[in-house]
Amino acid sequence: MKAALFDLDGTLINTEVRSLAQYELLFVNHRVAYDAALLRAFMGRRLRDVLGEMPALFPGRNIDDLIGELFSYEDHAGLPEVVPVPGAAELVGAVAEHGSPIAVVTSAMRWWAEKRLREVGVRDHVHAIVAAEDVEIGKPDPAGYLRGARLLDTDPAECVAFEDSAAGVAAAKAAGMTCVAVATTHPHEELAGADLIVTDLTAVTWPPGAGPDG
Numbered sequence: 001m002k003a004a005l006f007d008l009d010g011t012l013i014n015t016e017v018r019s020l021a022q023y024e025l026l027f028v029n030h031r032v033a034y035d036a037a038l039l040r041a042f043m044g045r046r047l048r049d050v051l052g053e054m055p056a057l058f059p060g061r062n063i064d065d066l067i068g069e070l071f072s073y074e075d076h077a078g079l080p081e082v083v084p085v086p087g088a089a090e091l092v093g094a095v096a097e098h099g100s101p102i103a104v105v106t107s108a109m110r111w112w113a114e115k116r117l118r119e120v121g122v123r124d125h126v127h128a129i130v131a132a133e134d135v136e137i138g139k140p141d142p143a144g145y146l147r148g149a150r151l152l153d154t155d156p157a158e159c160v161a162f163e164d165s166a167a168g169v170a171a172a173k174a175a176g177m178t179c180v181a182v183a184t185t186h187p188h189e190e191l192a193g194a195d196l197i198v199t200d201l202t203a204v205t206w207p208p209g210a211g212p213d214g
Helices: 016-029 036-040 047-053 063-075 088-098 110-120 143-151 166-174
Strands: 003-006 102-105 128-130 159-163 178-182 196-198
Touching: 003 088, 003 143, 016 036, 016 063, 047 063, 088 102, 088 110, 102 143, 110 128, 128 143, 143 159, 143 166, 159 166, 166 178
Parallel strands: 003 102, 003 159, 102 128, 159 178, 178 196
Antiparallel strands: none
């Protein structure tokens, strides 16, 4: 394989618990009833896309205003800390050392991706970022991964995508890529469409197959 494309939240950094806490704040502040199934519908996807599919969730509310409100919770006291997924920095470093190009394809905004990649210490290894504002349709649509492959000047068939969500796995496979799923936020059965499922990124080597768990 010639290139590696990484999802961000849940794949390189453990943020999904934090994100779900922010969604809960949004629902509570708007007196919207919610359960675990509704919260999970937002995982791995752009907030704009999910809200667009559920117009009755926040009747009369502007989607841009809701997105802005969600981001305003970023400094809310008591939110879970953002920490790297085990093995994330080491794997990205190994891919870079091998000379393979790297992209990040995320449902988050670019400012968030830039900030978190620097915190993990891998921003300098990333050649391209495809963020929420870079595509018309987010995951599970393959547009983000196809754009990432173009930016890396690599055939999608020569790319490995790393994902943690069912929507992300579907997007990567629809783009024609090999997909490694990281079971940090979803159970294995929800990631069954991936070519390989691992607990975290310590189980992955580069190039793929170079080690016993690769």
